[in-house]
Amino acid sequence: TLSKKMKDDKMSNLVEEYFEAHSSSKVLTSDRTLQKLHKRRLNQETLRDLLKKAPLAFAPEIKELNQQHECLFSKWMLQLHLGFNIVLYGLGSKRDLLEKFRTSVLQDSVHLVVNGYFPSITVRSILNSITEEVLEHIGTFRSPLDQLEFIMKRFKEDSSLELYVLIHNLDSQMLRGERSQQILAQLSSLPSIYLIASVDHINAPLMWDQAKQSLYNWLWYETTTFSPYVEETSYENSLLVQQSGSLALSSLTHVLRSLTPNARGIFRLLAQYQLENKDNPSYPGLSFQDFYQQCREAFLVNSDLTLRAQLTEFRDHKLIRTKRGADGVEYLLIPVDDSTLTDFLEKEDEDV
């Protein structure tokens, strides 16, 4: 009973730890930000170049691991033909492994590769490529369900049709939805469609309930490769790369270049005002009346109407956002983060 007691203690400790971690809304971290680090932000290309230069650690060991996995290829084929579907899990990108499987084993057979990590992939496009390219059917379907039904019918009728489907990252943002998983599961339950997929997310198995799991008929294989997720993360909008920031900046300058000097001045005024108030968390934005007043004083507009027209143009380009405050007054905000705005102003100053 001593061990049991110990276990109990440990359990209760764990539980307490959990609640301790989640109880206080206050978080103890330092307030340092990347802004203060005085380091230029890397964009996607320089990142890729830098990474290419960096040597891959433990290359021989990783190669050995891969060779181990490659021994399983023939077994996979056998099991696929026996009605199982294969799912690969483990740390490291499984893209190269699947690619190798494809080139070495599936060369002569009809196969479909789905890049799940691709941000604009949908189930519909998967189904489309099956109907259009495998079944050579021209025509549209009203809903994916109809399309699925058609595919299932065709595959059941014609037993000579065989299709290997390789899905990289079955658990990606686009495919993890309930409906897409349902459709894929039904597809994979067809005896002449062989599915081999990889998952990476730690909570990937939560996608499937019992019914789907039995449709998928998974066999799990651990394939830890330790190879970096280069392709997969290139679409992940990382916090440090800040794609959106650089994009916003370039688009900002682009749009403003095409405007009249007065319009540029209006935007500058708003940006400056916003930067002055950036440390005030309750700053609601600049009210229209105040803004109008300031613009008049700077001789930028001559009437209420021209300012409104100008603001509408900004809004169309998503350069400003209006918000109605508690008192019913319209407040104007630039929905771009402060650092980008600072950069923008600096650049403007240089130009002038």
Next chain:
Amino acid sequence: QQVQEELNKQLFDNLVSFLRRSHSEFQEKTTEWSCRMKSREIPTAALVLGVNVTDHDLTFKSLSEVLQNNITPYVALLQAKDCPGIKNLMQKLMGQLMNCCVDVDSSDEEDYVQVSQHRIRCSMTSLISWYENITKKTDSETPSKKRTSRHLQSPPVVVIFKDMESFTTKVLQDFIVISSQHIHELPLILIFGIATSPMIIHSLLPHSVSSLLCIELFQSLSCKEHLSTIIDKLLLTTQFAFKLSEKVLQVLINIFLYHDFSVQNFIKGFQLCIVEHFHSQPLSVLCCQLVEAKKRVNSLSHSQCENIRRLPSFRSQVSEKQIALLTTDNFLKEVIQKLLEDLHVYHENYVPVLRCLHVFTSSLPKYPLGKQIRELHCACLENRVWETEEYESSLQLARMLNKSDLVTMLQKCVEIFVSSSGKEFDKVVEKLKEFLAQFQKLEGACQERGESISSQKELQKKTDLYHLQKTLLELKESRRSKKLTKFEMLRFEVVDFIDNLVRNYLVPADHKTLHEIMYFNTASALREHLNAAPRIALHTALNNPYCYLKNQALRSDGGYISNKAPDICIVYKLHLECGRLINLVDWLEAFSTVVMAVEGTNEDAAASDQVDDTIHARFIQAVSELELLGFIKPSKQKTDHVARLTWGGC
């Protein structure tokens, strides 16, 4: 491979037929009932099927077949995923009913054309005209039904809802209300498949709707019973040469009992066992019926013979005639044939003796050896069963059984032995019958016992003190020695006999020579492929990369991680030390400190800017990998912070 497919097929046929049979009774009840029903309300059958959703498909399929054959040609199966709205539901229903019609009277060419037209039109209807169409649809359905029903006497239309729980309430309610309007023109019967409890009907449907239904409840067999019958059919027969070892069976049963209650998954696991066995074990070619196996033994190649010689169970056996066995293939083949025969006989004897023992142990209080035969089977496979404590206690309990129980048990045993095919049991049966006869004699013997008691009483005549003492002593002694009546003696004899049987026939398979051919015992493979734990794999890979990358530099003793590990491991380790939110700057700095410690040794400070950028890039890569894996996510709570999605660690 061919053998495999053969085996698979055989297995599946057997299972399907069995499942059919187990359901047939239940189905008959339902069909009978649906014949009978005719009233104003919609008759509804609620089938309580249990949580193993995956097994229900077969049930419904056979149910609809039975219904179609016996009662009505109009059976529609609806699934929740096909019916997000009432429109889809009606379409699906129509389509299925029309198809049913076509199936039944396919002679009508014209009918078919019309039907297909209907389908196209109803699929083309836009959402706006839905309201008009719903009447049209039901109308068009009704005449079509009536048209075909001229010769049949208005058969009912059965609609089966496969998964009641996952239907949206609104759709279900609407459908019930709509169909209740048409109930006099269109005799409709609903069947709900319920996974949880019948309470769900009342929680899904409000009173106004459920009052339109006339519900009767049906209970299906529990999945545990299914399992025990399947084990009975698959494992406790001599029909299949392929067997499972104790550990594998335990894994399969555990998955069943603790995870999903799904018979389908159990079968899948069994299938996987077969595949693995025939794939990995080179001697599995011999795993087939005896006659076939003998043929195959003769055609074994030299390398296969070598394989046999290498088997652990074979090597422990080889002691005499060692040289001949290890060198001459032909002699080896002869020996193998004999050994295979032994194994076969062992299987034949094993099952009836096991059943027999089960008859005894299953009636004991507290079930020391388990209630189900599968538990007993596991115990027998695991070890010598007579050496266990449980067996000891159950024998003790068996020695205290009363007579009527004992007799019925013995009768059962006789039946088992008679029906079994083993040849050696003639003697056993004889012996058991003898026991039975003796018990019948005992009935008479009871009176004798009474006499003997009276004779004892005679002794208690009045005598002097000395005599009295003497007789009392004698009595005491006699009581001690005569404690065992004839019945008790016999009882002991029976129990001992059973004990002997067990010792002779229930030797665990591991102790048999050449058991590797028939028994599949890599439980770890099974667990890995069926019941995988991706999070554990990720955790060990991140925490202790040495498990995978066999580099001495990565070797560490648990707690800390070497700074030469892959980037992602270092980043992960650092992130474990944080709380709920992580400051990216601090994280980056900690990472670069760790990495610089390695790199600083061979690079001077001149190139530090370049190095810095590289480290930054590597950090970005590692962090976005962690994000992809789901350990962290960007947080809006504070600038340049990420939120941890896991907890604990260090």
